[in-house]
Amino acid sequence: MKICLIGPGIMPIPPKGWGAVEILVHDVRCELERIGHNVTVVNVKDKSEIIRQANATNADFTHIHYDGHIDVIPHLTCKHVAITSHYGYLEQPSYWKRDGYVRILNSFAAIAPYVIAASPGIADVYKQLGFNQERLFVVHNGARSDLFRFDASCEYPDRSLYLSKIEQRKRQYIFQTIPDLFYAGNHADSRFNTQSERYLGEWNKDYLYDNLTKYANLALLSDGENHALVCLEALMSGLGVVVSEFAAANLDTSLPFIDVVPESRIKDLNYISATLKRNRETSIKMRKEIREYAKKTFSWETVVKDIYLGVINNILCQDKV
Structure with a gap:
């Protein structure tokens, strides 16, 4: 399967230091490629360039990992597009006006994309806002079991x-x-x-x-x-x-x-x-x-195999109906 992952375009992927979103995009790519999928990461800030690069991949599925890029979706030739928000206050509406997030949610409502929430709590927020539950999925984050050293004793x-x-x-x-x-x-x-x-x-x-x-x-x-x-x-x-x-x-x-x-x-x-x-x-x-x-x-091996690929296939099947 050809998969396009779209990052925020703020820091490199993978990052040299901090950058949780950039880390998870890279880790998902590594796991998908390990099991045989063709993955392209688009990680630029300019939206016209995002559209150009993403469309050039001719992807079967596109996953956007930055809700500020919501408005590129209507311009993508890939018809199977999902978006995940990594906004830290998504479950706390009292912060939305301060952070300018109401505008982004209005764009979500107008475009009605497939949404992959990172937790059941976040999915509940979308449900309460009236999002179509058939276009709403939950995939939690993962971590690399192969990279983090483990010692049974604690120094x-x-x-x-x-x-x-x-x-x-x-x-x-x-x-x-x-x-x-x-x-x-x-x-x-x-x-x-x-x-x-x-x-x-x-x-x-x-x-x-x-x-x-x-x-x-x-x-x-x-x-x-x-x-x-x-x-x-x-x-x-x-x-x-x-x-x-x-x-x-x-x-x-x-x-x-x-x-x-x-x-x-x-x-x-x-x-x-x-x-x-x-x-x-x-x-x-x-x-x-x-x-x-x-x-x-x-582990990303578990998350991708048992959850993420199932969500992707569900989206592909929905769009065939």
């Missing part, structure tokens, strides 16, 4: 890691006094103290693949997420996760190595510190189980 059993771009949405500055919480990511929030000895700087991809497994667990306490890739990467590396309510999409929160911090307690640093400690103690004893859960649920 830093007393350390939690907050691995993410340091920005307002992630709220890292709130938690900097927690003594066992370390930070890695490119800095984009002046409230965060980069002089702290627990700020580890920005990690490149090779360093991430090799070193994430050294930590006991991951923290992601942001005030908005879509489906956070970093949680899947942490689980794949054998780490437990402590997340905010907004970062818990698609995670089995009944598992002992996954903890969700209620939003009502997000500024209770004693509570969060104790939760991180308890989760570390649990997770370092269950690293093999964590890794197996991640592989079974979130």
Whole structure:
């Protein structure tokens, strides 16, 4: 099958450092190509160039991974086109006006594309907005089981890691006094103290693949997420996760190595510190189980084979009717 994946056109694919959307587009391409599909990635910002490059692929299926490109769909010659939003506040309508997202949703409604949501919660938002449920699907994100090193033992059993771009949405500055919480990511929030000895700087991809497994667990306490890739990467590396309510999409929160911090307690640093400690103690004893859960649920091999290709075939069949 010829498949065209359209990225945001903001950073290279694959990225050298941060860039979750760019990472997942690259990883999906790798898995699709591994099992024999012909995949082209279009990753430019200019919409006329997106249209030109995408149409030149003569693709059987096109998947857009940036909702700002919604208006190119009517100009694509491929008739089987789906779009996925990676907007972090999609489940929180109070942010839509601030972020100019109402205009994008109006375009979604007018164009009525096939929509692939990254979680059931996001799919519910589209349903509540009146989107055609026959054109709505759910495919959660995945992570590369072949790239992330896994050690059954933990080198830093007393350390939690907050691995993410340091920005307002992630709220890292709130938690900097927690003594066992370390930070890695490119800095984009002046409230965060980069002089702290627990700020580890920005990690490149090779360093991430090799070193994430050294930590006991991951923290992601942001005030908005879509489906956070970093949680899947942490689980794949054998780490437990402590997340905010907004970062818990698609995670089995009944598992002992996954903890969700209620939003009502997000500024209770004693509570969060104790939760991180308890989760570390649990997770370092269950690293093999964590890794197996991640592989079974979130490896791209599983996601593509068991979910994504089924959605693509469903769309192709619908358009034949």
